[in-house]
Amino acid sequence: MLKKVLLGGLGAALVLTLGILLGHFGIQSGSTTPGWVQEVTRDVDEELIQKFISEVDNMEIQENLRELTKVPHMATTAGDEQTVQYLLKRWQDPETGLDQAWREEYLVYLSFPDPKTPNKVTVESPTGVVLYTAREKEKVYGLDPEDPEVVQPYAAYAPAGHPKSDHLVCKLCQTSSPPRLGRLVYANQGTPSDYAHLNQTVNLTGTIAITRYGGAGRAQKAINAAPYGVVGVLVYTDPLDINDGKMSDTNETYPNSWYMPPSGVERGSFNTHFGDMLTPYLAAKENTYRIPQANITGIPPIPTQPIGFEDAYALICQLGGESAPPEWQGAFNCSYRYGGPGFRPDSTFKDSEVKLDIYNRGEIKNSSNVMGVIKGSIEPDRYVIYGNHRDSWVHGAIDPSSGTSVMLEVTRVLGRMVKQGKWRPRRSIIFGSWGAEEFGLIGSTEYTEEYYSKLSERSVAYINVDIAVFANATLRASGSPSAQSVILKASKQVKTPGSDSISVYDNWIRYFNRTSPTYGVIPNVGFLTGAGSDYAGFIHFLGVTSMDISYTYDRSKTSARIYPAYHTAYDTFDYSSRFIDPGFTSHQTVARTAGNVLMRLADSLLLPFNCSDYAETLEGYLQKALELYREGLAAHKISIEPLQTAVSRFRSAAAKLEEVIRDLDLANETPLKVRRINDQLMLLDRAFLDPFAFPDKYGFRHVIWASSKAGQPTFPGLADAYSRAASSELGRDWEEAHRQLSLLSQAILGAAHTLGDVI
Amino acid sequence: MLKKVLLGGLGAALVLTLGILLGHFGIQSGSTTPGWVQEVTRDVDEELIQKFISEVDNMEIQENLRELTKVPHMATTAGDEQTVQYLLKRWQDPETGLDQAWREEYLVYLSFPDPKTPNKVTVESPTGVVLYTAREKEKVYGLDPEDPEVVQPYAAYAPAGHPKSDHLVCKLCQTSSPPRLGRLVYANQGTPSDYAHLNQTVNLTGTIAITRYGGAGRAQKAINAAPYGVVGVLVYTDPLDINDGKMSDTNETYPNSWYMPPSGVERGSFNTHFGDMLTPYLAAKENTYRIPQANITGIPPIPTQPIGFEDAYALICQLGGESAPPEWQGAFNCSYRYGGPGFRPDSTFKDSEVKLDIYNRGEIKNSSNVMGVIKGSIEPDRYVIYGNHRDSWVHGAIDPSSGTSVMLEVTRVLGRMVKQGKWRPRRSIIFGSWGAEEFGLIGSTEYTEEYYSKLSERSVAYINVDIAVFANATLRASGSPSAQSVILKASKQVKTPGSDSISVYDNWIRYFNRTSPTYGVIPNVGFLTGAGSDYAGFIHFLGVTSMDISYTYDRSKTSARIYPAYHTAYDTFDYSSRFIDPGFTSHQTVARTAGNVLMRLADSLLLPFNCSDYAETLEGYLQKALELYREGLAAHKISIEPLQTAVSRFRSAAAKLEEVIRDLDLANETPLKVRRINDQLMLLDRAFLDPFAFPDKYGFRHVIWASSKAGQPTFPGLADAYSRAASSELGRDWEEAHRQLSLLSQAILGAAHTLGDVI
Known part of the structure; x- marks a missing residue:
């Protein structure tokens, strides 16, 4: 009986247990937890981040760069269109692409030299004999083939013109002596105080001012000059500021080192505002209202032309007048003088004038952004945006293609995870390959104008990786203070190139640090106070928390303003792979760090902002x-x-x-x-x-x-x-x-x- | 055996069932549905809305109004402070109050007449004899006691002055004849075309223009006049425009009817912008930057004074010059003439001048908003805002206290439901009792400036009920088109006063309707195109979906511009309870409708916007x-x-x-x-x-x-x-x-x- 009872009890217990199990797991009813409950509380997956980091491949980045730099791809040129197609192909790849990719076009106001009538800078004797002609193009060293698509160095948006005295419009002219035009003066960096100082010694009316890069914005050098009656501006890069003084291309400069060759010229956009200049606050579409070109502000009012230091040397070292002060002296082996105005009486250029013949012209051109998205699974209406411009001045291996190669590697790894069904971010990720940045952050700005409301409402953050690698010493990051913590966190998880133990963070803190009242000594995350790259529209106009990430110099080893091939024809794959980041491991490190930040922003249940x-x-x-x-x-x-x-x-x-x-x-x-x-x-x-x-x-x-x-x-x-x-x-x-x-x-x-x- | 097996089977089945029940209901485990799952999907509760509607009480509204209109409560006066205290008391009531209530103060620029030196309008003979003096205050009829706090009628922000020819600053003066000052002209409504027309016949230099309300904004009448050399402006309400022509206070006007008595004067703020005029875009706090008073724009450049039609009659009917055109004629039993300029040669005022002695002065005063909130349970970071101003010109029984009494009844019913634990809205509700609206929507505007970011991010809607009842014929509503549907829905659920079957909607559609391409004939919800009340800061500045709700006229019964006691000393409890809404059932209907809209906006799972x-x-x-x-x-x-x-x-x-x-x-x-x-x-x-x-x-x-x-x-x-x-x-x-x-x-x-x- 006992046995029976026990057995019966056991049986009942088994049946009861079965019932409990059935009841607990087997019944779908109104009170069952909806499937989305687990889903909505999903947090960032550290294993996936590790997977991402391990899959980012330096050789893939190298090949991206090789492809992107095959031809010059200045905004709206055929080369630019080639990169558009390449981006679209990559982002539409069925194995490694994004959910969607497309192009967005804007009709934007650009400025180009006339390929048929190149800009000229000459020295002309009083009898009209041309004594000297500045180079029209940079010297070709044979490592990169000569390419007719390399644009002549010019100052974008500087007006066409052949400075003449009848064009003189000046507020501060000294009219005591009759203006002679074209006498050269040296105006240091062309800041307001430089011209004010120079004007105390030299009558600037009708002069051409030669200035060196640095100190004032590109356009500013001419804007500051015009009120004194200066009729034209030359600008060059002094070897002191970019080459640690090195000048000789036989052994000191590229192709022997990373330094700028004597004929190298920094091109650039000579304007002070960003975005398409004819359509402020409006996306530049076909029928959009455009302001009259005469109403554009912030561009040079007088002809302006950039030249190489080889030509600058020939001009500056022949100047007459008093010696300029020590802080105006550059690396040339002569005393930098103000100019008489004009050249020394004992020089071959005695009494000669400098002539500028500038043929730049404004054109409205069709510029494309290439956009790609990974749609978020839980909060698709929250956007984490990652972008870089696509257009360069010439081949642009560093600016911007280092950043584009990195972006393409980030999208390859993430895209594959998405295509394989291994990952879908909580929030949506938008990738932007912006057009016409070099002309004034135009593509990204038009994008922020066109989608102002949507982006304002939904953007979590913008990550900018433009020049990914200036140099291979350390990470550098700038951003909104609330983004500091996520950048630091990501940098702790990524190893510095060539090391299994030193983190990017540990390396970084040695180069840039500050003492935080809260944390003590930490890497110094800078601020986005200017409009140096495409983050401008996001942080300044939209107020979206933004960051800018790159690898950069050991400042104890160089005082170069920026990497010496910046905006020159020497910013090539060869230059980058030999002198900037051999092996592309710094590129890889930036991809890992920026991608880590991106994944955290996209996946964290709680946004990692402090x-x-x-x-x-x-x-x-x-x-x-x-x-x-x-x-x-x-x-x-x-x-x-x-x-x-x-x-x-x-x-x-x-x-x-x-x-x-x-x-x-x-x-x-x-x-x-x-x-x-x-x-x-x-x-x-x-x-x-x-x-x-x-x-x-x-x-x-x-x-x-x-x-x-x-x-x-x-x-x-x-x-x-x-x-x-x-x-x-x-x-x-x-x-x-x-x-x-x-x-x-x-x-x-x-x-x-x-x-x-x-x- | 069969029985045993059956019994055993039954027992096993019972045990199994027990187990199933235990398993299903008895086990708390990781996969149990979290408590918030039901909560977050809670939708609007129609029973609670019915409960709200049934509890809104007309007699409570009547008592609110009696309390609010005890004393004049012009902005920043002692009477205003009394209403502040009353609002705080009501909203902090432990049984029927809100979660929290407090005051917010701003130091705002207002304009007042000098109580010791009242503004004067006189007719002075060429020998300096005062032939006529306009009333300084409105006539008291004994139903409302004379109150020294009743402010003299004046044009707020019109400058002090005694128009003299040496102050003439005009663009369009006809300087052929030497200016004589103070000659009266009649300028109809003071629109630009009125002055242009008048100027073809009369030399306006040095004249005083008398104008009637309507056609142009208050300040505009003087702004439009000044360029012609007009040195002062009078403004009055023509009986044609407000009284359906009625003029006699012995039997036709208040206290015998709702019509304006002969001495009634519409006060008002004479400015064209809204918000504190010294602190555009900045909340007017103690140390806030204030623009120089001389930089204020949009106010009368010349002295201006409003008068009753009794005085206007005495002046206009004695004017000389040509007869004005038919559309310039009002209800007076005389021909309205342009003025010679000045009076008829056969009038007692022959050769006399009109003198304005205006002593208005600007003062920075402390104005309060009273704020109250019911905190939302599920989405506390979404705000539905309901507001009305509190300040009046005099007793303000209709403007604004009809709206305030309605708001207090809405908060009483909702507050009690909250205090009793019967209800808590999904979203937060913010109630605002704005200060200094009459001077230019100042309190609400400063609020939108101070909390711009927070309100932009989180506001679902703003409901404005200023004058709740202009008249008792029909609902009137204006708003953003996406709010049309919720207003219509609410109006279908509320019955029109005195009916158990006719809905507010059914009644409304008879008075105001339009043919919608989508819905066919529906009540016409107007647009919020101007800045007529406190919605301005919300819809125009913040871009918050806004509405304005009231009860109003049967236009077939009156052509009055607005209710005739508007901004006069006759806008009293007596006037409202006898002539506007006896029994306060229209007030009740507005409270029910606006409250219904409010509850739907606050409680609907999906916002009721289309x-x-x-x-x-x-x-x-x-x-x-x-x-x-x-x-x-x-x-x-x-x-x-x-x-x-x-x-x-x-x-x-x-x-x-x-x-x-x-x-x-x-x-x-x-x-x-x-x-x-x-x-x-x-x-x-x-x-x-x-x-x-x-x-x-x-x-x-x-x-x-x-x-x-x-x-x-x-x-x-x-x-x-x-x-x-x-x-x-x-x-x-x-x-x-x-x-x-x-x-x-x-x-x-x-x-x-x-x-x-x-x-």
């Missing part, structure tokens, strides 16, 4: 503003206290949000709560926008990161307005300083409001 | 634009095609989104998908903002709803620019028309992008 790091930056800026401006403002009855209050409220709100985040039980929170916090983090940079803050600066709306002339590590609008007011002492300038202080305080306070309790 | 209704509106506007402008633009080589494309893309994108919505299985969708669609709907109006579209119009950024002079039911910026260009035929004006067309097309296309596939 708003307290923003507070730290604002506090640093505030400290500097108090130091520099508090007293001066107070003397004009302007209290800086609202700014102090705003920064301190921002700090508290950020701390409070960090606390909410710390207390989150991520796996069990409602997805709407996580989304709410993510929105607070995502929209933080948006809160710093004020479209009326800088009425004279196209596209600059971010009151913390706008460009500034004052050169102080503090709030740009306040700094510039204060410096103007302090120098003019005009009431209206002090009013503007006060206005800047108020709008800045309001923006910071407004940002704090977005971080605090949601209601 | 983007296809927006498409219908845009198509209507496009049709009109094609009709009016296509040819003229084409003649200037401007193609309207981008606008056509944009509207058509908007229509497709809207249709697509509606399809996605139709296909939703709401109860089972992931909350992030619903949120995504809600964000698309919520942010739709935001996509129409362009801060640079209307550089001369403070706060107007919404390219569809900005104010317009052209008076055409089409896109305002294009309409105004086209009309200017067509009349001037200047190249730059056609350029501006083209720019308007481009920015409009881009905004509509940008909005379409936000409605389409999220990626």
Whole structure:
């Protein structure tokens, strides 16, 4: 009986267990957890990140670069179209491509020299004999074949012209002596103070000024010159600034080293605003309103031409006049003189004039962005954007194709994971291969204009990798302070080239570091204060948290302004593979780091942005503003206290949000709560926008990161307005300083409001 | 055995069932549905809406109004402070209050007459004898006691002054005859064409112009006059325009009817922009930058004073000169003449002048908004905002206290449901009792400036109920087209006053209707094209989908411009309860309708906005634009095609989104998908903002709803620019028309992008 009972009990127990199991797992009912519950709480997968890192291949990057640099691909040329097709092919590849890829076209205003009538710079004797002619093209060294598609060096957007005295329009002309035209003067870097200084000694009316790159923006050298009656500007790269003094191509410069050969010329866009110049705030489409070309501002008002230092040497070392001050001296083995104006009486160019014959012309051309997306699975309406321009000046192996090769490797690895069904990001990823960046960030800017609303609402971040590798010493990164943490985190997970143990982070901190009040010594993530690459439209115009990532120099080894082949015909695959990153492991490191950041932004359940790091930056800026401006403002009855209050409220709100985040039980929170916090983090940079803050600066709306002339590590609008007011002492300038202080305080306070309790 | 087996089987089945039940309901495990899953899919509860409707009480509204109108409560006066305290008391009530209530203060620029030196309007004979003095205050009829706090009628922001010829600054003066000052002329409504017409007959230099309300904005009457050398402006309300011609207070006007008594004067703010005038785009705080008062634009450049029609009669009927045209004639029993300038030779005022002695002064005063919130349970970071101003000119029983009484009844019913734990909205509700609206929507505008970022990111909608009841005939509503559907839905659920069967909708459609291409005949929801009340900052500056709701006239019964006691001392509890809404059932109906809309916006799982209704509106506007402008633009080589494309893309994108919505299985969708669609709907109006579209119009950024002079039911910026260009035929004006067309097309296309596939 006992046995029976036991057996019966056992049987019952088994049946009961079966029932329990059936009941628990076997019944689908109304209260069953919907399938999406697990899905919405999915977080970043560290194993996939490791997989990504391991699959990024330096040789793939090398081959990408080889393909991209086969021909010169200046914006809107046939070579550019070849790269469009290549990008489309890669991104539409069924095995390694993206979900979708397409091109977007804009009709943009560009400027080109006339291939049939090249620009000329000559020295002409008083009798009209041409004594000297500057090179029209850079010397070819045979390693890269001579290519008729290499564009003659020119100053894009500088006007055509043959400077004549009847064209003189100047505010500051010294009219005591009758103007003779074409006398050469040396104006150092062409800054306002350089011309002011020069003008104390030399009558600039009717002169041609030769200037060296650096110190002032390209267009600025001519804009600053024109008020003095200067009729033309030459610009060259002094070997002191780019070549550590090296000048000889027989053994010192490329193809023997990375240094610029004597005939190398930095091309560039000579403008101060970004985006298509005829369609400010409007995407440049077929029937879009265009401003009259005469209304364009921020370009040279007088003919301007860049030349090599070989030609600059021939001109500068023959100048007469007084010796220029020590800080004006470059690397030439002669004394740099102001010019008499004009050449020394004992020179072969005595009494000769410099003639500029410039034939540049503006053209409206069709420029393409190539776009590609990986659609997000859970939050497709959140965009992480990764981009780089595609157009170069010549072959552009470094600028921009180092970045494009890296981007293509990132998309190859991610695309394959997607195509194989191994991965789909939480958020959508948009890749942009921008057109016509070299002419003023045009493709990316038109994109931000056309999709302003959509991008404002949904963009989590923009990652820019333009020149991926300037040099192979260390990572360099700039960005919005809230992005610092994710960049640092990614950099700790990637090894530095050629090492199994030293992380990118550990290497980086040796080259660039700062002492953070919060973290102690950490790598220094810079700020995106200018408009140096395609991040400008994103951070300044859209207020999207942005970053710019690259590998760069060991500054103890060179004082070059930038890599010496920059914007020259020498920026080739050969140059890059021999002198910049042999083996392409620095490229690989950038791909791994930027890709890691990208994956974290796309996959993290909670966005990896730290708003307290923003507070730290604002506090640093505030400290500097108090130091520099508090007293001066107070003397004009302007209290800086609202700014102090705003920064301190921002700090508290950020701390409070960090606390909410710390207390989150991520796996069990409602997805709407996580989304709410993510929105607070995502929209933080948006809160710093004020479209009326800088009425004279196209596209600059971010009151913390706008460009500034004052050169102080503090709030740009306040700094510039204060410096103007302090120098003019005009009431209206002090009013503007006060206005800047108020709008800045309001923006910071407004940002704090977005971080605090949601209601 | 069979029995045993059966029994055993039964037992086993029972045990199995027990097990199944235990397994299904008894085990908490990792895969159990989290508690928030049900919560996040909660939708609007129709029973709660019915409960709300039934609890809204007309007698409560009556008592609210009695309390609010005890004393005059002009902005920043002691009476205003009393209403602040009352609102705070009500919203902090432990039984019927909100979660939280507080005040927010701004230091704003207001304008007041000098109580010690009242403004004077007199007729002075050539020998300096005062022949006539206009009333300083309105006549008291004893039903409302005389209150020293009743402000003298004045034109806020009109400058102080005693017009003298040495102050003459005019562009269009006829200087042939020496100016004599103070000669009266009648200038109809003071529009530009009125003055142009008058100027053909009369030399306006040095004259005082008397004008009637209507046709042009208050400030405009003086702004339009000044260029002709007019030195002062009087303004009055003609009985034709407000009283259906009635004039006698012995039996025709208040206190015998709702008509304005002869001494009644419409006060008002004489400015054309909204918001605090010294702090454009900045919240007016203690240390905020303020523009110099001399830089204020949009206010009368010359002294201006409003008077009653009793005084206007005495002046106008004695005027000399030619008879004015029929459309200039009002209800007075005399012929309205232009003025000689000045009075008739046979009048007692012969050769006399009109003297204005205006002592208005600007003051920076502390104005409060009272804010209250009910925190949302599921999406607290989404705000539905409901507001009305609190300040009046005098007792303000209708303007604004009808709206405030309604708001207080809405908050009483909702607050009690919250306090009793019966309800908590899905989204947060913010109530705003704005200060200083009468001076130019100041409180609400400062609020939108201070919290710009937070409100831009999170506001679902703004509901404005200012004057809740103009009259008791029918509902009237204006709003963004996407809000049409929720207003119509709510209006179907509420019964019209005094009926158990006729809905507000059924009644409304009889008074205001239109034929929609989509729906056929429906009530006509108007557009928010101007800045008539506190919605301006929300729709025009923030781009938040807004609505304005009230009860209003049977236009077949009166042609009054507005209710006749508007902005007079007669806008009292007595007036409202006897002539506007006896029994307060229209107030109740507005509370029920607006509250219903509010609850739907706050509780609906999917926002009740319809983007296809927006498409219908845009198509209507496009049709009109094609009709009016296509040819003229084409003649200037401007193609309207981008606008056509944009509207058509908007229509497709809207249709697509509606399809996605139709296909939703709401109860089972992931909350992030619903949120995504809600964000698309919520942010739709935001996509129409362009801060640079209307550089001369403070706060107007919404390219569809900005104010317009052209008076055409089409896109305002294009309409105004086209009309200017067509009349001037200047190249730059056609350029501006083209720019308007481009920015409009881009905004509509940008909005379409936000409605389409999220990626």
